[in-house]
Amino acid sequence: MLSVAIFLPLLAGILVLLVRQEKFSKILSLITSGVVLLIVTYLFLGFDWNKAGFQYETKYPWIPTLGISYHVGVDGMAISLLLMTAIMFLASFIWSWKIEDRPNLYYALFLILETACLGVFSALDFFLFYLFWEGMLIPMYFIIGLWGHERKVYAANKFFVYTFFGSLFLLLGIASLIAYAYINTGQISFDYTFHRNFSYPLWLQLLAFLLFGIGFAVKIPMWPVHTWLPDAHVEAPTAGSVILAAVLLKMGTYGFVRYSLPLFPEASKYYVPLIFTLSIIAIIYTAMMAIAQTHIKRLIAYSSISHMGVVTLGTFASDINALNGAIYMMIAHGLSSAALFMSAGFIYDRIHSYHMDDLGGLARYLPKLAVVFMISGLAGIGFPGLAGFVAEFLVFLGTFKNFPLWAFIAGTGMILSAAYFLYMYKRVMFEEETISEYRLEKWKHLKDLELHHFIPFVIILACAFLLGLYPLPFVKIVEQTSRYVLGG
Amino acid sequence: MNWNAILPELLLSIGILVVFFLELFLSKKYYKFLVFVAGIVPLLSVLSLFLVQTPAQAFFGVLYTDTYSLIAKGLIYLITGLSLFASYDYFLKKGSEYGELAYLVLVSSLGLSLLVSSANLALLFLSLELASITMYILIGTFKGEYLSKEASYKYLVIGSIGTAMLAFGSAFYYGAVGSLTLKQYSQDNTLFLLGMFLILSALALKVSSVPFHFWTPDAYEGAPTPITAYISTAPKIALYFLLSKMAMLFSQMKAWVLLVIILSVLSMFYAGLIAYVQRSVKRLLAYSSVAHAGYFLLGVIVWDKFLNSAMLFYLSVYAFAVLGSFVVLTVLEKRENFTHHFMDYRGLGRYDTLLAVLLSLFLFAMIGIPPMALFIGKLGIFAGLVKLDLLPLALLFLLASLISTGYYLKVIVYMFMEGSERKWQKVEVSVGEAFVILVCAIAVVFLGLFPNVLYELILKGL
Numbered sequence: 001m002l003s004v005a006i007f008l009p010l011l012a013g014i015l016v017l018l019v020r021q022e023k024f025s026k027i028l029s030l031i032t033s034g035v036v037l038l039i040v041t042y043l044f045l046g047f048d049w050n051k052a053g054f055q056y057e058t059k060y061p062w063i064p065t066l067g068i069s070y071h072v073g074v075d076g077m078a079i080s081l082l083l084m085t086a087i088m089f090l091a092s093f094i095w096s097w098k099i100e101d102r103p104n105l106y107y108a109l110f111l112i113l114e115t116a117c118l119g120v121f122s123a124l125d126f127f128l129f130y131l132f133w134e135g136m137l138i139p140m141y142f143i144i145g146l147w148g149h150e151r152k153v154y155a156a157n158k159f160f161v162y163t164f165f166g167s168l169f170l171l172l173g174i175a176s177l178i179a180y181a182y183i184n185t186g187q188i189s190f191d192y193t194f195h196r197n198f199s200y201p202l203w204l205q206l207l208a209f210l211l212f213g214i215g216f217a218v219k220i221p222m223w224p225v226h227t228w229l230p231d232a233h234v235e236a237p238t239a240g241s242v243i244l245a246a247v248l249l250k251m252g253t254y255g256f257v258r259y260s261l262p263l264f265p266e267a268s269k270y271y272v273p274l275i276f277t278l279s280i281i282a283i284i285y286t287a288m289m290a291i292a293q294t295h296i297k298r299l300i301a302y303s304s305i306s307h308m309g310v311v312t313l314g315t316f317a318s319d320i321n322a323l324n325g326a327i328y329m330m331i332a333h334g335l336s337s338a339a340l341f342m343s344a345g346f347i348y349d350r351i352h353s354y355h356m357d358d359l360g361g362l363a364r365y366l367p368k369l370a371v372v373f374m375i376s377g378l379a380g381i382g383f384p385g386l387a388g389f390v391a392e393f394l395v396f397l398g399t400f401k402n403f404p405l406w407a408f409i410a411g412t413g414m415i416l417s418a419a420y421f422l423y424m425y426k427r428v429m430f431e432e433e434t435i436s437e438y439r440l441e442k443w444k445h446l447k448d449l450e451l452h453h454f455i456p457f458v459i460i461l462a463c464a465f466l467l468g469l470y471p472l473p474f475v476k477i478v479e480q481t482s483r484y485v486l487g488g
Numbered sequence: 489m490n491w492n493a494i495l496p497e498l499l500l501s502i503g504i505l506v507v508f509f510l511e512l513f514l515s516k517k518y519y520k521f522l523v524f525v526a527g528i529v530p531l532l533s534v535l536s537l538f539l540v541q542t543p544a545q546a547f548f549g550v551l552y553t554d555t556y557s558l559i560a561k562g563l564i565y566l567i568t569g570l571s572l573f574a575s576y577d578y579f580l581k582k583g584s585e586y587g588e589l590a591y592l593v594l595v596s597s598l599g600l601s602l603l604v605s606s607a608n609l610a611l612l613f614l615s616l617e618l619a620s621i622t623m624y625i626l627i628g629t630f631k632g633e634y635l636s637k638e639a640s641y642k643y644l645v646i647g648s649i650g651t652a653m654l655a656f657g658s659a660f661y662y663g664a665v666g667s668l669t670l671k672q673y674s675q676d677n678t679l680f681l682l683g684m685f686l687i688l689s690a691l692a693l694k695v696s697s698v699p700f701h702f703w704t705p706d707a708y709e710g711a712p713t714p715i716t717a718y719i720s721t722a723p724k725i726a727l728y729f730l731l732s733k734m735a736m737l738f739s740q741m742k743a744w745v746l747l748v749i750i751l752s753v754l755s756m757f758y759a760g761l762i763a764y765v766q767r768s769v770k771r772l773l774a775y776s777s778v779a780h781a782g783y784f785l786l787g788v789i790v791w792d793k794f795l796n797s798a799m800l801f802y803l804s805v806y807a808f809a810v811l812g813s814f815v816v817l818t819v820l821e822k823r824e825n826f827t828h829h830f831m832d833y834r835g836l837g838r839y840d841t842l843l844a845v846l847l848s849l850f851l852f853a854m855i856g857i858p859p860m861a862l863f864i865g866k867l868g869i870f871a872g873l874v875k876l877d878l879l880p881l882a883l884l885f886l887l888a889s890l891i892s893t894g895y896y897l898k899v900i901v902y903m904f905m906e907g908s909e910r911k912w913q914k915v916e917v918s919v920g921e922a923f924v925i926l927v928c929a930i931a932v933v934f935l936g937l938f939p940n941v942l943y944e945l946i947l948k949g950l
Binding site for chain 2: 063064065066127131134135138142145146152153156157160161164165168169176178179180183
């Protein structure tokens with residue numbers, strides 16, 4: 001089942017490339033992502049959160065000489081992320097319903113991207129994981145480079161080189177683990193569970209943690225290596241931004257929880273000050289950067305970095321609540337940032353500008369957008385009743401127990417997040433007086449959300465409400481991973 | 489006398505003679521047929537490899553054939569056949585149909601195939617010269633093209649220095665060891681060191697590693713593109729298989745390790761940086777080949793089964809990726825006035841989508857992105873280096889690979905993300921070219937997903 005869900009989009013993508021009919025591509029993509037969502041939902045509902053370890057496992061030997069196998073399976077974190085991924089792709093496909101520029105290639109790339117994303121979250125073999133991890137690079141590169149805005153080539157190249165830089169370190173980290181295990185046991189294996197039961201000496205842990213960490217940090221992105229993200233977001237098309245923010249960024253934090261924490265437990269403790277410092281810088285500094293932006297997509301991009309800082313903070317707080325919160329935050333941030341980027345993309349579709357100077361008073365002309373924009377923003381800044389609140393609450397609760405000072409400093413970042421969002425909302429939706437009469441006259445005829453805009457918003461915001469109002473089952477599912485990772 | 493050991497070479501020689509006589513008597517209009525026959529010959533030799541009983545030796549132990557060299561031969565023949573199939577239409581379109589070319593390529597492959605099974609420096613010298621001299625000629629076989637002659641001459645002059653170094657090195661080796669047979673030798677002996685140094689330099693020149701790379705960009709650029717495809721793949725395979733064998737014999741010596749490391753690091757970084765200022769895709773690929781020489785040399789620093797098998801696997805699939813990309817270039821060059829300047833690649837993704845996609849596939853493969861097979865090779869070399877406690881080198885390798893992404897991406901950016909003002913006429917892809925590109929693309933992807941097919945073979949050979 002799981003494998004079907006992973007590879008179905010790839011098959012559909014190849015089919016789309018072969019047939020090259022616009023209508024066919026669109027309908028097939030919708031059906032495919034719908035079926036994937038159904039399968040993943042089915043798996044999600046059947047998931048047993050009381051059972052430790054991986055479920056729905058499939059394992060076939062693939063390259064026996066190198067100890068590589070096709071091994072997939074999910075735990076609580078993975079199945080939640082899979083569900084979010086499936087929802088996001090369905091939403092993106094609906095959102096892109098009216099794309100005109102090379103639609104077949106566009107849909108094919110997104111379908112291939114979906115396979116890679118689903119694969120990353122379910123691979124239990126280092127090789128397979130890396131395959132999917134890199135597999136997402138090429139489609140995303142072309143999505144930014146071909147359908148982006150003015151400086152798309154620059155952004156696409158920057159995205160590629162940064163991510164590839166990280167991936168190479170990840171690769172070296174993987175190679176060092178494999179080599180160590182090979183020297184000591186004489187057995188060469190890329191299997192996750194094999195390495196999970198293997199305890200590495202401290203020096204290797206410290207080294208491999210850094211190598212893995214660089215790979216993940218670029219993807220998250222953490223503070224000093226974050227500069228590709230604002231550019232990529234600013235230039236990417238809306239659906240690309242949605243996937244980038246909602247799914248791709250989660251791969252890094254997912255990697256930390258899946259690989260760094262359980263494989264290098266001592267190193268994870270050793271590097272806590274480093275990770276915390278970087279996280280705090282990310283939370284505070286990028287939130288301040290966000291306040292200074294006048295480009296709405298850039299602002300949302302910086303807010304993403306800030307929120308991902310909360311995730312890394314919670315991940316390494318060595319507390320089950322904080323880890324639950326961190327994983328919950330991945331989902332919550334995925335939902336809110338996707339909705340925010342869709343709002344920004346919609347504004348661009350109508351007004352053809354992302355700059356706050358060109359925007360203002362939109363609440364009067366696009367009332368439906370004003371509502372969904374507000375809800376998405378509140379979900380992002382952690383307003384009670386929405387998903388972000390539960391996540392942030394759990395992270396700070398857990399972190400406060402072990403590291404009160406850090407938690408306190410990070411908490412101030414949350415105030416900043418309210419500041420930048422409300423500031424943006426004020427500039428974009430109100431402050432009609434800054435806009436010329438001529439423009440306002442033209443805006444009278446703006447069309448509000450259409451059906452293909454409305455459905456994705458409804459899906460995503462419904463999820464945000466669900467996660468915010470009734471978090472218990474989801475926290476339980478996520479906790480299945482946390483217990484396993486923290487060895488509780 | 490064991491004829492069995494040289495069965496593939498015998499077959500190849502007979503084929504060469506047949507093509508030679510055919511060429512004498514057939515008129516120009518049978519050019520296509522001639523090349524086709526020449527392309528079949530190495531494929532027949534591939535089949536004959538299965539008949540060889542290994543290990544076997546001939547000519548009083550001068551020539552030694554084992555599974556290891558058979559694998560190399562198989563790859564060389566396959567590449568030779570493929571590059572011949574891809575060549576005919578280009579030369580017909582360019583009005584440069586030399587029938588001699590058909591058998592000269594085979595002669596060169598004969599030399600390379602003897603090279604991988606030579607157990608003696610004399611045979612090594614002869615076979616390498618056989619291959620090199622034919623390659624000098626091949627590079628110059630572009631009718632009426634000045635650059636081609638210049639490239640040929642340049643390679644001849646620089647290549648002769650390699651010849652001299654090899655001959656000189658062999659003499660020293662003989663002085664130290666008392667025999668020309670390649671064998672393990674670990675005594676501390678200045679004469680031997682000098683000999684090894686010269687031999688290694690000569691081989692480094694042939695694999696175009698920095699600082700002996702100066703002929704490479706010119707020769708690659710000046711040669712007719714199908715010939716570039718050949719000289720950038722087949723000789724590399726032979727030479728690295730040979731170098732890997734030499735690593736087994738000599739790598740206990742510190743000097744060997746040090747020299748190879750220097751050559752490799754220089755090649756990786758120098759070529760990686762110089763490639764950025766190139767304006768021609770063909771030249772860029774030449775520098776990429778120099779950079780790859782650096783990667784492969786990492787695999788022969790010491791003899792380790794894991795590292796070596798990874799390098800040889802990497803090398804084999806790399807050959808397919810390079811062959812594929814040069815054949816795509818061949819097809820593009822058939823357009824009138826097409827130079828390989830970046831400007832001519834602009835907007836290629838729009839009007840020649842399939843070719844552009846395939847070229848990007850090969851370029852992405854060279855960057856080392858899974859699921860393309862070159863990634864497995866890279867991973868293997870990484871793991872091998874880490875396993876041997878050579879982490880700094882692994883880090884350098886990583887850095888060099890990272891640097892290299894930029895220039896490959898540049899080509900892709902020009903193809904897909906820039907518009908073109910020029911209107912190119914539609915280009916016809918001949919059957920041979922289509923076949924070769926397809927085979928290479930499938931090989932690169934298939935071996936990436938199921939590397940076992942080749943990997944186990946190489947492991948068996950080592």
